[in-house]
Amino acid sequence: MPEKLICSAAITSTGDPMGRLVELCGTDKMGEGEMKPFDIEGVQIMLVKHEGNLFAVDRVCTHADADLSDGFLSGDGVVCPLHLSAFNLADGSPTNPPATKPIKTYNVKIHNNKVFVEV
Numbered sequence: 001m002p003e004k005l006i007c008s009a010a011i012t013s014t015g016d017p018m019g020r021l022v023e024l025c026g027t028d029k030m031g032e033g034e035m036k037p038f039d040i041e042g043v044q045i046m047l048v049k050h051e052g053n054l055f056a057v058d059r060v061c062t063h064a065d066a067d068l069s070d071g072f073l074s075g076d077g078v079v080c081p082l083h084l085s086a087f088n089l090a091d092g093s094p095t096n097p098p099a100t101k102p103i104k105t106y107n108v109k110i111h112n113n114k115v116f117v118e119v
């Protein structure tokens with residue numbers, strides 16, 4: 001199995017007390033259906049392009065710690081590779097058992113053809 005590439009992210013200070021914007025990648029780096037893992041100061045997230053929209057969510061499943069970026073996308077959102085719970089990418093809620101707790105979602109912003117996440 002090929003080693004998974006975890007991208008590092010550049011921290012950008014915005015002076016915004018609500019959160020910091022972290023640059024993830026260029027918009028041209030995200031194709032439809034792609035899930036890219038990022039580590040931001042120990043927080044494991046993934047950027048997902050699904051049905052034309054970009055989402056940033058935690059990538060650790062709330063059921064038993066599987067890496068959701070190893071899963072796949074369906075109409076319900078991202079599907080965990082271990083026990084197949086799906087999570088809605090917009091609000092993080094699980095749509096089927098065994099997971100019962102939502103994953104965290106993050107605001108995504110596009111500026112100058114770059115993708116930022118608010119952490």
Ligand code: FES
Binds near residue numbers: 080081099
């Ligand atoms: S680890 Fe994800 S559903 Fe069990």
